Amino acid sequence: MLTNNLTAFYDVMFGDVNSEAPMHKLEINTLQKVKVILNNPTMLGQQIPALPAMLVRLLNIIQDPDSDVSSFVEIIKQDPSFAMEVLKKANSATYHRGDKEILSLSRAVSFIGLAGLLRIATTLLMARVIPCKPIYYKMFGKQIWLHSVQCATLCELLADNNDENGFDGYFLGLIHDLGKIIIFDCLSNALAEELTSLPGTKVFKELMTEMSVDISYLIAVEWNLPNVYSEGLRQQKTANRSALAELLYKADKLSEVYLLMTKGIISEEECENILTTYSVDKDLWHEFTDIAVKIEENMS
Template identity: 25%
Template sequence: MGTENALYTILVEKIKQKSLVLPTLPEVALRVREAADDPQINLGDMSDIIAHDPALSMGMLKVANSAILGRGVKVETVNQAVTRIGLRQIKSVATAMALEQVFVSENEIVSLYLKKSWAKTIEVASVAMVLMTFYQRDHKHSPLTLDTLTLAALIHSIGVLPILTEAENHPDVFANPTFLQQAIIKLSNKIGAEITIAWDLSQEFTDIVLNWSDLTVLPAEVHYLDFIRAGAIHNGIFKNESTQEVLLKSYVAKGILPDIDFMSSDEFKDMHRDVKDMFS
C-alpha cells in the first residue's frame, strides 16, 4: 500500500505545484486550430494543411460522409470534406480526430490501459453525438453545436493520461489495478481540466471536463453535460440504477430522449454503429 499512497501523494502534489507533465495536442491539430483562427484562411488553405496528415484526412472524409452530417452525395477528397464540414466546425472536428494520437505509450501495461480508456471514450462520445444529432433535428435553433459536443465528449476523460504516465514511473502500482482506478476516479477530472487550460481550450470545455461525473452539477437547461452523461449511462459508467433512471427521465423531460428506452431502439443502434465507424 505504501507505493500506492506515495503515487497518490505525488499526483496531488504535482497538481498543486502545476508540475504534472501534461500531454500536448498533436502537431496537426495545433496547425489546424491556428489556421482556423486566421481571418484570412480559406477552404483551400485548410484542405492543404489537413491533407498533409493521412490519418486526419481519412478522419475528415469519414465525418463528412457520416450519417450525422446527412450523408448526401459522397465526398471523396479532403477539399470536399472540408467544404461540407465548414471552416467554423473544422477546428473542433480536427482536434477531435487527432486525439487518438495522444492515447499511446511504449510501456505495454500503460498502453493497454490507454487503449481501454480510448475505447470507452469513443463509446461515450458516439452515444452523445447520436443523441445530439437527433436532438438538433427537432431543435434547430439550439445554441448547442455537434462539433463542440464531439470535442468535449472525446476529452471528457483526458485526465487519465498523466495519471497513467506517472504510474509508469512506479511499476509496483500495477500490481493493484483497483488503486489505479480509484486514482483515476478521484483525480482525473481535475487533471483533465488543467489539460484543457494548457491546450488553450475555452472555459466551456474546462467546466465540462471538471464536472461531467459530478452529479451535484445538474444544469436546468439542455447542456453538453447531459449528452455526455447519457453516453456514460449507456456504457455502465454510472452504475447506480436509481441514478440512471432519474437522469434518463430528466433527459426525456428536456427533449434529449424521445423516451426512456430510446437507446435500445433500432433507430438509435443503427446511427450509433455508423458514428463509431468514424473512429475506426
C-alpha cells in the same frame, strides 16, 4: 450489481472487489504520484502531452469568423499522410453512406459536411495524445479513448438538439477525460513497480474521479485552449454551468450509463429510467447507440 455512477468508469475497469476495504499500497503510491503532479505546475507541465500543431491551427481557424471551408482543407492538405488518414476515416461505415469512394478532401466535405471533416480530423489528432505503451493501452488507454469518442458523439448530438454549437460539444467531449490519461499513466508506472493487485477500493475510485476533472481543466489551460473549452471543463465540478458545460455533464454521465449497459451491469430498463431522469429524447439516444457501436467496431 454496480450502481455508483460516480465511479462507473473505474468500476468497469477494475471491478467491485473489496470496494469498502482501505486503500492498499499500489493505490496509495498512485494517489501520491497524482497529488504531486496536481500540486506542482512544473511536474504537471512535464506530464502533459504536447498539443498537435495541426490541431492548434484548426482550432484557431474555427475561432476565426472570416474562415471558410477551403481554409480547413488547406491546413489538412499540408500533411499528406494525415490527409490520407482523414480520407480513410471518411470512407468508413461510421461516416460514409454512399457507394462511391471519397477520393478528395473537398469531396469529403460535400458528403459529410465541414462538421464531419472537423470531427474526423480532431479525433485523429487527439488520438495521438494517448500514450502507446503496451501495458497502458491494453489495460486502460483503449477504454478511455473509446469512452471519450462516444461521449463526444453524444455531446454533439445533445448540442445540436439544444441549439448549441455541435463542434464545440464534440471537442469538449473529446477532451473531457484528458485527466484520466495522466492518472492511468501514473497507475501504469506503479503497476510496473509492483503488480500485486489492481486498484478497486471505493475511496480510491472516488478520489481518482475527482482529481481527473481537475487535471483535465489544468491541461486545457496549459494548452491555452479557447475559454469555451477550459471553462466547460472547470464547470464540471460547479453547480452553475453554462449550457454547453451542462450538456457535457449529461453526455459524460449517459455515455457511462451506456458503458454499464453494454457490460451487462445495468439493464435496459434501468437505462430507460435514467434517460427519463435526464430528459433525453429516445430517438436521439437510439441514434447515439447506433453510432457508438460503429465507433467501437472501428477501434477493435
